[in-house]
Amino acid sequence: PICLQASGVKVQQEVLDTFQEIKTNHCYRYLLFGFVNNDKEIGVLKKAPADATYNEFIEDLKDSVNRKVGCYAVYDLVFEFEESKQKRSRLVFVSWGPDGIPIRQKMLIASSKVELKNKLQGIFKELQASGIDEASEECMLELCRQGDRGAN
Amino acid sequence: MTSGGNMYGGDEVGAIVLDVGSHTIRAGFAGEDMPKTDLPAYVGSCPAISAAAVESAQPVDGADSGAAKQQQPPRLYHGTNQISVPRPGMEIQALCKDGMIEDWDLFESTMDYLYKHELQCASEEHPLIASEANWNTKAKREKLCELAFEKYRVPAFFICKQAVLACFANGKATGLVLDCGASGTHAVPVFDGYVVSHGIMRSPLGGDFLVRQLDNYLRQQHKLEPVPVYRVASKTRVEEGGLPVWEAKKLPQGITQSYHNLMVKNLLQDVASTVLQCIDEPYDQATAETMPTVPYEFPHGYNMDFGYQRFRLTEALFDPANFLPESPGSSMLSVPHCLRTSVERCDVEIRQSLYSSIVVVGGTSLLKGFTDRLQRDLTARAAATLRLKLLASTSSGERRFASWIGGSILGSLGTFQQMWFSKQEYEESGKSFIEKKCP
Numbered sequence: 001p002i003c004l005q006a007s008g009v010k011v012q013q014e015v016l017d018t019f020q021e022i023k024t025n026h027c028y029r030y031l032l033f034g035f036v037n038n039d040k041e042i043g044v045l046k047k048a049p050a051d052a053t054y055n056e057f058i059e060d061l062k063d064s065v066n067r068k069v070g071c072y073a074v075y076d077l078v079f080e081f082e083e084s085k086q087k088r089s090r091l092v093f094v095s096w097g098p099d100g101i102p103i104r105q106k107m108l109i110a111s112s113k114v115e116l117k118n119k120l121q122g123i124f125k126e127l128q129a130s131g132i133d134e135a136s137e138e139c140m141l142e143l144c145r146q147g148d149r150g151a152n
Numbered sequence: 153m154t155s156g157g158n159m160y161g162g163d164e165v166g167a168i169v170l171d172v173g174s175h176t177i178r179a180g181f182a183g184e185d186m187p188k189t190d191l192p193a194y195v196g197s198c199p200a201i202s203a204a205a206v207e208s209a210q211p212v213d214g215a216d217s218g219a220a221k222q223q224q225p226p227r228l229y230h231g232t233n234q235i236s237v238p239r240p241g242m243e244i245q246a247l248c249k250d251g252m253i254e255d256w257d258l259f260e261s262t263m264d265y266l267y268k269h270e271l272q273c274a275s276e277e278h279p280l281i282a283s284e285a286n287w288n289t290k291a292k293r294e295k296l297c298e299l300a301f302e303k304y305r306v307p308a309f310f311i312c313k314q315a316v317l318a319c320f321a322n323g324k325a326t327g328l329v330l331d332c333g334a335s336g337t338h339a340v341p342v343f344d345g346y347v348v349s350h351g352i353m354r355s356p357l358g359g360d361f362l363v364r365q366l367d368n369y370l371r372q373q374h375k376l377e378p379v380p381v382y383r384v385a386s387k388t389r390v391e392e393g394g395l396p397v398w399e400a401k402k403l404p405q406g407i408t409q410s411y412h413n414l415m416v417k418n419l420l421q422d423v424a425s426t427v428l429q430c431i432d433e434p435y436d437q438a439t440a441e442t443m444p445t446v447p448y449e450f451p452h453g454y455n456m457d458f459g460y461q462r463f464r465l466t467e468a469l470f471d472p473a474n475f476l477p478e479s480p481g482s483s484m485l486s487v488p489h490c491l492r493t494s495v496e497r498c499d500v501e502i503r504q505s506l507y508s509s510i511v512v513v514g515g516t517s518l519l520k521g522f523t524d525r526l527q528r529d530l531t532a533r534a535a536a537t538l539r540l541k542l543l544a545s546t547s548s549g550e551r552r553f554a555s556w557i558g559g560s561i562l563g564s565l566g567t568f569q570q571m572w573f574s575k576q577e578y579e580e581s582g583k584s585f586i587e588k589k590c591p
Contacts, residue, residue, distance in 0.1 A: 006345065008567035040567050070323065097323025099543075103550070106323030107561040113325040114344045128326055128505055130543065139539075 007111040009035070011119050012043045019074060023122050026050065026076055026089060030057050033116070034064075034071040035108055042116055045071060054137040061096055061135055070097040070109035072116060074123070079141055090124040090144050093117055099130050167279040167563040168271060171314070171556040172259075174248045175334035175359070175515075178556040179266050182281065182563030186549050187556045189270040195258050196235045196242045196411070200224035228258070230265040236415070238382050240406035244414045251285035251335065252292055256299075263304065275304035279572055281563040283314045283555045286340045286347050293590075294583045301578045308572035310563070311590045313347050315340035317558030318513045321550075322543045326502065327509035330491055330526075332517040334359040337469075337487050339494035341506055346591075353494040355485040357469050359516040362428060363420045365465045373461075379452040380415035387453035396454040423448055427458040428466050430521035432528060435467040435475065466519060470529055488529040504539065512544035513554040 015033055022028045029052040036043035048056060057075065064071050073094040080087055097109040117123065125143045129135040167182035173193060180188035229235055229242065247258045267275050280300050284293055293311055300309045315329040319342040329340045336358040341351035370376040379398070387398040427446045431439070440460035449455035468475040472484040485493065495506050510530075512523055523544045530540055545551050562568055573589040 006571070007562065007565050008569070008571045009565075010567070038566065095325065101323070103321055103557060104561050107320050107558065108565070110320040110323050110325045111345065111562060111565075117344075126505075128324060128509060130323055130509070131541070134508060134539065134541065 006115050007108060009039065009108065009112040009115065010041045011116055012036070012041050014044050015042055015116075016119060018044050018047055019120050022074060022076055023091060028076065029053075030073055030075040032060060032071050032073050034069065035112075039108060042072070042112065050076075058132060058135065061098070061132065064096065065098045065100065068101045068105065070095075070101055070105050072096065072109075072113070074120065075140065077140055077144055079144060082145060091122060092140055092144065093120065093123040093126045094135060095126070095128045096135065097128075097130055166277075167281055167308075168273075168275075169281050169556055169559040169563055170266075171283040171317075171553070171559060172248065172253060173314075173333065174246075174251050177247075177262065177266075178553055179271060180556070180560065181271075181278075182560050184560060185557070187553055187560075189266070190553075191230065191262070191266065191270065192232055192235060193248050194235070194244050194246045194414070195262060196229035196237075196239065197245050197258075198227045198229070198239055198242045200226055228261050230262055231269075236382070236418075238403055238407050238411065240404045241408065242411055243408050244410040250287075252288055253296065256295070260299070260303065263299075267304070275306055278306065279308035279310070279563070280304070280306045281310045281312070281559050283317055283559055284311050286313050286315045286338065286352060287349070288313075290587070294586060297573070297578075297586045298583045301575060301583075306575070308574045309578070309586075310572055311586065312559065312562070314555040315342050315347055316345055317556075317562070318554035319509075319511055319558075320345070321554055321558035321561065322509075322511045322545075324509045324511065324543070326505050327511045327543070328491065328495060328506040329511045329513065330487070330517070331514040332358055332487065332512070332522070333514035334516065336361070337490055337514075337516075339491045341494055341498050341502075343498070343502055348498055351494050351497040353485065353490045353497070355487065355490045357472065357484060357487060357490075358514075359421070359424070360417075361468075362424050362466065362516070363417055365468065366420050366424055366428075367416070369461060369465060374456065376450075376454060378416050378419055378450065380412070380419045381451040382415055384451045387451070390453055390455070392447075393456055394454075396450070396452045398452040419451065423450075425518075427462050428519055429462050430466045430469070430519055430525040431463040432521055432524050434471065434529075435464060440464060469522075470525060486529075488526060488533070491526075491530065492533065507534070508539045508541045510540070510542045511554075512542055513551055515552045517544065518548050518551055 018031055022031055027050060029048045029050050032046040033042050034045040073096060075092045075094060076089055077092050078087060078089045095109060095113050097106050127140060127143060169180055169182050171178040175193055177191045177193050178187035245258060247253060247255055247262060253259050267273060282296060297309055300306045318329050319327045325345050326343050329342060331338045336354060336356045339353045341348040370378060383400055385399040385401040390397055427448055437460065440463045445457040445459045446462060447455060447457050469487050472486055495503050498506060523542055527542055534540060550557060573586055577585060
């Protein structure tokens with residue numbers, strides 16, 4: 001299905017393939033997607049190994065601010081359920097359109113998001129952030145725990 | 153050429169972006185930073201008889217002009233400069249009602265004027281991307297679509313909700329757009345690029361409301377009848393608060409009430425943007441009295457210092473129940489209340505994402521201290537765990553023209569060129585297909 005109210009930016013097959021890998025094999029900690037090919041397509045910018053830390057993820061987000069671009073991420077978050085202490089792993093989709101990037105970049109990030117997210121089946125929660133404080137590990141954990149409370 | 157193909161090449165399409173509001177109409181070319189023109193959303197309409205005939209007749213009140221004049225269409229005037237000229241019998245008429253296009257004859261005349269004088273280009277050579285009111289009706293969007301293809305023969309057309317464009321331009325697919333404009337304040341939830349219609353909240357508290365407040369205050373407290381510049385021939389400098397000494401300009405007979413009202417409104421808008429400010433805590437007389445005063449000199453020479461009233465007059469935006477002298481205990485929604493109610497009407501799952509992406513737009517939000525006060529009032533009422541974030545551009549252009557800018561960027565993206573509703577599709581499927589192309 002095509003999403004009509006959007007930028008028309010295409011999603012590269014590699015994005016879907018690496019997403020399938022992180023979903024089934026949990027072989028990456030996180031993936032970064034961004035605009036490539038003259039902003040005509042969304043491609044894979046980075047596949048972070050499974051032992052990467054949340055700090056590295058934050059550094060990557062900061063780096064994108066320096067380069068004045070936005071990006072998307074899928075983070076494989078491992079956390080303990082509050083009561084049972086049962087460990088679980090969940091995929092969080094992050095839409096990163098930081099303050100201070102050009103409006104054109106903000107437009108691209110916002111208007112292409114739905115098209116991309118619809119193609120990534122199996123996302124547990126979604127985080128839309130424009131500042132580092134909103135993309136912190138705490139925020140992500142809180143978001144996931146809320147969801148789990150509801151589910152259990 | 154197949155529909156859905158890349159019809160217009162790369163990023164340089166030269167699409168025209170049109171953003172119609174109840175106060176002004178913004179128009180310009182896609183890809184540019186700011187609209188080419190910011191035209192009043194009303195026209196001056198003169199009966200089609202010569203000025204001499206009007207003057208020789210009995211004083212004309214404009215409203216009850218003779219039947220003889222109805223034989224020809226009225227002469228219409230567009231643009232601030234033309235509308236500001238005092239002309240016998242010229243009535244000021246609005247294009248929009250409730251943010252939606254209401255008078256299509258006036259609208260068409262305005263579009264003709266726009267293409268010819270402001271944009272100076274042929275409509276059939278440029279795709280048209282239009283914004284629409286967030287509560288626009290199906291009939292009205294189809295009518296605009298039809299007009300674009302049939303009369304203006306545009307090669308392609310697209311229409312998008314104002315709040316969605318403003319939200320996108322702030323980097324958010326999901327957010328709560330707070331549009332504080334001339335006609336009032338609207339809180340519009342946007343989720344994944346769609347307006348959540350049942351969450352829209354509207355309050356009449358906006359720029360026009362502040363102008364009325366100011367008008368009442370000047371008339372009641374200062375016994376001042378605001379005299380717009382068109383009536384003033386000369387003035388003499390007088391002391392602060394002293395009786396104005398001025399000479400009236402000799403004007404043609406038959407200046408209408410609607411023209412005069414518009415000129416008064418323009419004057420008061422200037423006063424409002426010069427002196428009014430929002431106080432950062434709920435209004436307190438003692439604090440307001442310690443704030444610096446701001447002088448203002450009216451066109452007819454009356455001049456005064458605005459003191460605590462600078463803050464008191466705007467307090468109704470945040471506390472209408474206690475700060476509307478003419479209607480105490482008003483049930484109008486304050487700006488923060490409007491916003492909160494809008495969020496609460498949405499699914500509990502998305503409320504946090506709305507609160508963390510509050511997109512503040514509209515000319516009235518440019519009042520000094522407005523966003524600080526809004527942030528303060530929202531925080532005071534919010535749960536401690538709630539994360540609030542206001543996105544308010546520091547550029548006044550980006551705030552006033554947020555929807556236009558969103559349309560400008562969208563219309564200029566190379567990849568967007570396949571999204572247009574093309575002339576061919578229109579001819580094959582008709583105007584109702586717009587619902588599918590621009591849901």
